[in-house]
Structure formats: structure tokens, C-alpha cells
Amino acid sequence: MEHSIAIRDLTKRYGNFTAVSGLTLEVEPGSICGLLGPNGAGKSTTFKCLLGLARPTSGSIAIEGKPLTPATFQDLAYVPEKSALYENLTLAEHLEYYRRCYARYDAARASELIDMFKLDRKKKVGKFSKGQRTAVSLILAFSLRPRIFVLDEPASGLDPIFQRLVLDLMIEAAAGGASVLFSSHQIGQVERAADRVAILKNGKLVVDGSVDELKTTEKIVEAIFATAAPDIDGLAADPRIRRIERSGRIIRAYVSDGSEAIAKRFEEFSPRDVSIMDLGLEDIFLTAVDGRDATIPHGDLP
Amino acid sequence: MAAIFTVDPRSGVPLYLQLIEQVKRAVALGTLAPGEQLPTVKSLALDLTVNPNTVARAYRDLERDGIIETSPGRGSFVRSNGAPGEARRAAEDVAVAMLGEAIRQAKALGLERMRLEALLDDLVGRWFPPHGEE
Numbered sequence: 001m002e003h004s005i006a007i008r009d010l011t012k013r014y015g016n017f018t019a020v021s022g023l024t025l026e027v028e029p030g031s032i033c034g035l036l037g038p039n040g041a042g043k044s045t046t047f048k049c050l051l052g053l054a055r056p057t058s059g060s061i062a063i064e065g066k067p068l069t070p071a072t073f074q075d076l077a078y079v080p081e082k083s084a085l086y087e088n089l090t091l092a093e094h095l096e097y098y099r100r101c102y103a104r105y106d107a108a109r110a111s112e113l114i115d116m117f118k119l120d121r122k123k124k125v126g127k128f129s130k131g132q133r134t135a136v137s138l139i140l141a142f143s144l145r146p147r148i149f150v151l152d153e154p155a156s157g158l159d160p161i162f163q164r165l166v167l168d169l170m171i172e173a174a175a176g177g178a179s180v181l182f183s184s185h186q187i188g189q190v191e192r193a194a195d196r197v198a199i200l201k202n203g204k205l206v207v208d209g210s211v212d213e214l215k216t217t218e219k220i221v222e223a224i225f226a227t228a229a230p231d232i233d234g235l236a237a238d239p240r241i242r243r244i245e246r247s248g249r250i251i252r253a254y255v256s257d258g259s260e261a262i263a264k265r266f267e268e269f270s271p272r273d274v275s276i277m278d279l280g281l282e283d284i285f286l287t288a289v290d291g292r293d294a295t296i297p298h299g300d301l302p
Numbered sequence: 303m304a305a306i307f308t309v310d311p312r313s314g315v316p317l318y319l320q321l322i323e324q325v326k327r328a329v330a331l332g333t334l335a336p337g338e339q340l341p342t343v344k345s346l347a348l349d350l351t352v353n354p355n356t357v358a359r360a361y362r363d364l365e366r367d368g369i370i371e372t373s374p375g376r377g378s379f380v381r382s383n384g385a386p387g388e389a390r391r392a393a394e395d396v397a398v399a400m401l402g403e404a405i406r407q408a409k410a411l412g413l414e415r416m417r418l419e420a421l422l423d424d425l426v427g428r429w430f431p432p433h434g435e436e
Contacts, residue, residue: 032353167351175344175354192311195355212316212356224410273410278314 002065004029004148004179005050010059012045012203019045021203023059027179027196029147032170034190034211035183036285037200043183044081046200047152050181051078063148074103077141081152081183083133087126091119091136095143102144110143116165131157142169149173151182155189167193191281199288207288211281218284219259220277223266225249230269238262242287254279254287306333306341309350317352321360322367323396329369329380329389336386340370340378367392 005027012020020042027033037043048054050061052068063072085094091114099105114121117135119128125136134157141149149170155163163186170180170193184190190197191211199207207214223229229251235244241262245252255262259276266274279287307324309317328334340346343361347354361378364370368388372378381388408418 031355164351168348171347171351171354172344175347188312192351193353195353211353212318212359215314215316272412273407275406275410280312280314282312283314 002029003027003062004031004064005150005181006060006062006065007046007050008060008062010046010049010061011057012042012049012054013057019203020049020200023200023203023205025198025205025208027148027181029179030174030177031196032174032180032182032194033196033198034194035181035198035200036185036187036190037183038289041200042203043200044152045203047078047080047150047183050150051076075146076148076150077144077146078150079134079137079141079152079154081156083137085125085133085136088124090124091121091139094125094136094140095121098140098143104144104146106143106145109145110139113139113142113169117162129157131159131162134158135162138166138169142173145173145178147178149178149180149182151180153184154182155184155186163189187282187285197281199285201289207284214281214284215278217255217257217259218279218287219255220279221253221255221259221262221266221274222277223251223263223269223271223274225251225269225271232265232269235265243290307346307350309352311352317356318360318363321357322363325360325364326369326389326392326396329386330393332386334380336380336382338380340380342377 003026005025007023007025010020010023011018023042023046025033025046035043035046045054049056052061061068063076066072086097089097095107095110098110099107117132117139119132119135119139125133128136134154138151138154141151151170154170155166158166167189170182174180182194194211197207197209197211197214198205227249229246229249232251235241235253240255240258241253242256243254245254251266253262263274263276306328307321309320309324311317313320325334325340334340340361341349343354343357347357350357361370361372365372365378368381368384369392370378371381405418408421413421
């Protein structure tokens with residue numbers, strides 16, 4: 001199957017600053033990929049390169065197997081983090097503009113979406129709140145029924161009810177075969193809506209895989225000893241261990257894989273207890289972003 | 303209508319496993335009867351606000367395990383033959399894992415075997431009160 005989005009070995013430098021370094025990321029049809037990362041990790045730069053708004057220093061971008069051309073944007077909708085709208089035009093005028101520009105524009109769908117977001121189409125966009133502008137950008141994007149969505153912080157400024165609506169719109173689109181790449185600071189959104197997560201840190205991909213596979217392999221292995229925790233050979237060098245915490249009688253290893261094997265290794269030292277704990281995506285994110293640089297191998301994608 | 307399942311996306315347990323467990327539980331308890339239709343992948347994904355591929359994966363695994371059957375174009379149904387038996391076996395697996403974990407923790411807390419067995423006996427008696435002799 002052809003990738004909807006294929007970013008290959010993308011590097012973007014601004015002067016001496018490397019914003020994105022060697023990023024490879026693919027999104028399949030029907031998949032929702034959540035892009036996470038601290039501020040300045042390279043999410044927005046990745047989007048700019050993906051959309052042809054910035055020229056990659058090296059690497060390539062392909063949308064449905066082809067390089068970007070103006071025609072690409074008939075099938076791809078982009079919602080920028082800061083909405084790019086005409087302050088002096090009403091919502092209705094924005095819709096009319098879209099009707100003229102896009103063959104795929106669906107007026108009935110646009111009306112449904114306006115009702116869902118409870119917006120006044122006669123109002124000038126300049127008079128809308130930040131959240132309402134986000135809603136306008138989303139209405140425009142979803143009224144095109146595109147095959148690919150690129151959404152930069154699509155729920156920013158929205159209240160929890162509308163945030164949930166945005167997730168439902170993404171889920172509905174993916175169920176219909178569209179693919180979605182979205183960035184968010186709200187890990188819970190990615191945890192719900194995405195089947196795939198990519199975590200960037202300092203422009204590099206540090207985690208890439210299916211959310212469920214990551215939860216299957218990423219664990220904390222904790223051993224409690226009767227006396228001070230022993231030194232265990234080779235632990236620090238084990239590539240499956242992202243981080244080790246020690247305090248007194250406790251050793252805690254944050255592992256990216258092989259939790260059972262690490263637990264067995266601990267048991268050789270006769271601890272009082274060894275337990276393997278599950279990690280939510282927030283903990284996986286924090287561990288990956290705080291821990292040492294290492295790419296987790298791709299999990300099996302659903 | 304309320305969703306027939308609930309999941310906790312923030313849990314460290316993968317969502318597709320949570321869904322599988324919920325469906326098996328519903329079949330074991332009879333909330334879902336043999337032959338009953340399950341929601342479509344899309345409607346369950348929207349009901350729970352979770353990824354459609356996650357729901358699809360749960361359905362695929364449930365079909366492999368003989369709990370449901372899917373006929374193209376018609377949807378997914380609880381299997382008429384054997385599903386409750388399969389689900390009870392699955393429920394037993396879940397229960398054994400939970401009890402095993404509880405016993406492991408009790409041992410780690412320093413309980414002796416004899417004491418633990420006596421406590422388990424008490425606890426079992428609390429949930430299965432004797433009602434007359436056989």
C-alpha cells in the first residue's frame with residue numbers, strides 16, 4: 001500500500017541551528033499519527049517542510065507517492081497552529097472562497113460542521129475568539145473531505161467538549177480511509193485518537209510506534225532488596241534500558257523492551273520483590289524526552 | 303445510548319486488550335448473547351472516542367479466539383457455538399492472572415504460606431457463603 005505521507009531522512013537547518021535531523025516518518029491510509037514533542041522539538045518545522053512552506057536542507061517528502069505540487073493540496077488539508085484566516089471576511093465568505101478554490105468542497109458538510117461548532121456564519125472572523133478561529137480552520141479543512149489531514153495543534157483554544165469533537169472528526173475521517181498527522185501537547189488526545197505516535201526531541205525521532213505496542217513493551221521493572229540494592233553488571237549498558245533509578249534498597253529500570261528478561265536478571269540477586277509496572281503514554285513520553293537519546297524500534301503497526 | 307463498553311485510554315494496558323477483555327467479560331456474563339451483533343468498528347470507535355484501527359484489531363483477535371465471527375457486509379456477531387465457553391475460559395485466565403499477582407504481592411509483603419492460605423480460605427468464604435450441606 002502506498003504511504004499517504006512519507007517523510008524520508010528529513011533534515012532542516014536554519015544557519016547553525018538544526019531544527020529537524022534525519023527524520024523518517026510514514027503515515028498510512030486510515031491511520032492517525034500523533035506527533036508529540038516539547039516546544040522547539042521540530043514539530044512545526046516538520047509540518048512546514050511537509051507542506052512546502054520551508055525547503056528541506058536534505059531528505060524528501062512524498063504525498064501518496066508523489067512529490068508536492070499545487071495539485072497535492074486538493075486532497076490534503078492543513079490546519080496551522082495559528083489560524084491563517086481573513087480577519088475582515090465573514091465565515092460565510094470564507095466558505096464561498098473555499099467553494100471556488102476546491103473541487104472537493106462539500107457545502108452540506110460545512111453546514112453540519114458549523115452547527116456542531118455553533119458558529120455564526122455572518123460574523124467576521126476577526127470578531128471570533130481564539131478557539132472559534134481554530135474551529136473555523138477545522139470547518140474549512142473537514143468540509144473538503146480530503147484524503148490527508150495535517151493538523152498542527154488542532155484543539156488549541158477549544159473547550160473540552162469541542163476538543164472531543166475534533167477527536168471524533170479525526171476518528172470518523174480515519175474510519176473512512178483518510179489519514180491524519182497531528183501534533184498536540186495534550187498526550188491524552190494522542191492516547192485516544194492515534195494508532196501511532198511519533199515523539200520528537202531536539203529535532204530527532206526518539207519514539208515511533210503503535211501506541212498499543214509501546215504500552216506492551218515499555219515498562220518499569222522495580223526490584224526491592226532486603227539490604228542496599230546490589231550493583232548489577234551490564235545494566236547501564238543494556239540498550240533496552242532507557243533510565244535507571246536507584247535509591248537505597250530499590251532499583252527501578254525504565255525499559256523499552258524485554259521487561260521479563262530484566263526482571264529475571266534482578267531475581268538472580270534474591271530481591272524481596274520484583275514487579276513489572278505498566279506505563280501510560282504520558283510516562284512513556286516523559287521517559288523518552290528526559291532519557292538518553294535512543295530510537296525505539298518500530299512496533300508492529302495494526 | 304450509552305456505550306456498552308468502557309475503556310481507560312490513560313491506562314498502561316493497551317486499548318485493544320482492554321476492549322478484548324470487555325467483550326469477553328460481556329459474553330461470559332451474558333450481557334452479549336450468542337448471535338448478538340456487535341457495533342461496527344466505526345460506531346464503536348466514535349462511541350468510545352478511540353482509534354478505529356484499535357477497535358478493528360480487537361475484533362480481529364476476538365475472531366481468532368473464537369468469540370465473535372465477522373461476515374463481510376453484515377457485521378460482527380457473538381459466535382453462536384462455543385462463545386460463552388471460550389469467554390468463560392478467557393475470564394478464568396484473567397482471574398488467575400489477577401489472583402497470581404495478589405499472591406505475589408502478599409508474599410513480597412512477608413506473609414507466610416500457612417497464614418496466606420488461611421486468609422484466602424476466609425476471603426473465599428466471604429464471597430461464596432455456605433448455604434446448607436450438600
